[in-house]
Amino acid sequence: MNFERHFADALDRLKAEGDYRIFADLERHRGAFPRATDHGTGRDVTVWCSNDYLGMGQHPAVLAAMHDAIDRVGAGAGGTRNISGTTHAHVALEAELADLHGKEAALLFTSGYVSNWAALGTLAARIPGCVVLSDAKNHASMIEGIRHSRAQKVIWAHNDLADLEAKLAALPADAPKLIAFESVYSMDGDIAPIEGICDLAERYGALTYLDEVHAVGLYGPRGGGVAEARGLMNRIDVIEGTLGKAFGVMGGYIAASAALCDFVRSFASGFIFTTALPPAVAAGACASVRHLKTSGAERAAHKARVAEVRARLDAAGIPHVPNPSHIIPVMVGDTVKCRYISDVLMREYGIYIQPINYPTVPKGTERLRITPSPVHAPGDVDRLVGALSELWTQCQLARRPMAAQ
16 A cells, blocks of 8 residues: 555545645744734734633733742653652642532543543443433544443433433433533534533433533633533532633643542543643643632623624624624635635734634534634724625625624
């Protein structure tokens, strides 16, 4: 077999279909986010698609904590936590996260992807006869974790409580069950009916596993996520989150009972055999979590900016998915045009928004996923909406009357 030819042909097919991903070579400006330098063109751009939703990756308290940790303990963790990598920074961060979610314990991982893969994979594999009921739109990390467990999987229709109950009722009453779902779904921005899912879990004796990666830091009086905002954290068995989005740093975690966290710590290969997060990263994340527990200013400013962008898009007739979250999917519906708009925004307007195409979203639902932040200024909003309006006309895309929004 000609391996190189095989690789090249597969990539050529991706490019022909408009689904080939091109990375922008960006360098963020410390203290001036969302400004960044595009090293491909040498010009400055404004980032409109970052998951650093609150700009905490640039917050002085976070940067100071990371500098201090580097100065005190150096760069790396030294290995896996089982051998040489557990530091006080990890212990302190886990305590903060357990407190954030009102749980007995928390367990750190190197990313949100790994935390889902390792935790779900371990729980489903090591609970005898476990059946996992997975929402149809769960993230790839959850799907991979469930697949890795080799447990029986039942997919229920997205956010459909009636379908979930039908699937639960069809299973043997004594079968161990785990319901896996997200709070905020990152591509459409819709939010799960968490209370209804908890009701069903309690009725059918199922564990609940909630992915809050796009919600922690952003929702609730202390940034504990949608479950905190709705007063439901005590009804969730496992809350999974990330430190790489609203908290602005890196890492993933689960928060749950002490026994469950210790169980995952003791059996999850994705934890046992992975080098721990650098202490400086853990320290920075800890500072971010602590700050957002007591400061609501960032969340309030973020909510206001999201509302402003939505209103301005409505006024311009730019179609976007209405949802109750902070994610604004601007719908293009064409792979080639979505890629073209993204390229022109970057090249001619200095606006960076990655196109979201298949396989991340179904064909025909291609979009620009916009994530406003408190650090976007009113002038940034003017430039964004003006550029999109011009490109909508140029690409002959349909506009939506305000009454239909």
